[in-house]
Amino acid sequence: MRIKCPYCGSRDASEFSYLGDATLKRPADAEHDVDGPMFDYVYLRDNPAGRHREHWYHGAGCRSWIVVERDTRSHDIISVEFAFSETIR
């Protein structure tokens, strides 16, 4: 599997570290609400068979956090963008 880093170009997947689901949003002001949104955020996952938006870190390259949309059934990569561009959006 190769990932096309928006900064470095196409690189081997071994240069990247995986974090997981990029659609999760840390709930604001929920530190003490361990039973509600914070529990969902920490533990529950959609885990889809199909398109999955996920965070990768290009540790052996530009050290950017990126969001990869990938098909978990085929490992085909549909899109890659910087994680910060999602924050700006």
Place this chain on the structure above:
Amino acid sequence: MRYSIVSLLRDAIAGVDRRKPQWRDAAPKAGYDIVIIGGGGHGLATAFYLAKQHGLANVAVLEKGWIGSGNVGRNTTIIRSNYLLNGNIPLYELSMKLWEGLEQDLNYNAMVSQRGVLNLYHSDAQRDGYARRGNAMRIHGVDAELLDRDGVRKLYPFLNFDAARFPIQGGLLQRRGGTVRHDAVAWGYARAASERGVDIIQNCEMTGISISDGRVTGVETSRGSIKANKIAIAVAGNTSRVAAMAGLRLPIESHVLQAFVSEGLKPIIPGVITFGAGHFYISQSDKGGLVFGGDIDGYNSYAQRGNLPVVEDVCEGGMALMPAIGRARILRSWGGIMDMSMDGSPIIDRMPIDGLYLNAGWCYGGFKATPGSGFTFAHLIATDTPHPAATEFGLGRFRSGRILDEKGQGAQPNLH
């Protein structure tokens, strides 16, 4: 038909034509007391123990592929009960005891071979960790021996003891651990369950779970609707997909684990060895192939195949442990989809919907647990109370904080 020395001799003389299918390839009936989703090792074992221990045989096992097509035929066949945590040890030890009597229980040769599982350590700190683990095991009545360097050398003189980076200092040995022929486990459970009246329905894919007034009423499948009073999910890597049919979202991610087998070689590795300075484990099948594996690939996957970086990593582990392996050719590699849970331990519990039961989250350690998982899951389904050896595997533990995290990695499934 019961296998015995007499039947063996009779078949040997009469030839293979006398052999009959090992289980009924059943068509779905209109309804069952219990429908088990997933005809893998755990689902078949559950059906068998429901019939044997609880006298419940109005049971169907639904399998979307064929028996033996999933992880029960994709693992590296290792059995062991060398766990650390109080919540885990009783289940895996129950499983080990069931392995020890499995062939008599099933009247089927599963080639259970207690050839010993050796976990190597390469530093003082790792020795202390293994001593602690060994003590925890012995407190629970599980066998464990801490070997020094010479003890390991006696068993495996060809290992790379003086590697510059990871010299072998010793190992934790569980002599009762070993290997089992995994296909025969699937076939043996299927045959024994079918004989007791369980319907094994292949090529039957789930499309929905029917729920009315907070209670399950049946399943929708590619072979029509089937009514059920109780539905039990045991689908490993597809857990999230099936649970989503009942509106559940679980603390599980699906990841791919690769395994490898070399060309057939003369006997060299009598037991099972795990490398302590990387993730690599190896044994030798009775056919002569070296069977080995390592880490999961580390990203969500349903593809049943992995990528080359992990192939390289596994082979590097092998070379570091026993350089002789470099002369062997890899014959095949494959992948299976693991239901990685958020704490690395399984879930055996009732779900918030009445009549729905879940057996999942086995990560990449499900094979060794097959008998214990089936035994305790059957107990839960039949009695609605957890088996004494499986009281800590509730789904609620993630909410309450009573997690079972053997590796101490936290809620990051790809690190367990």
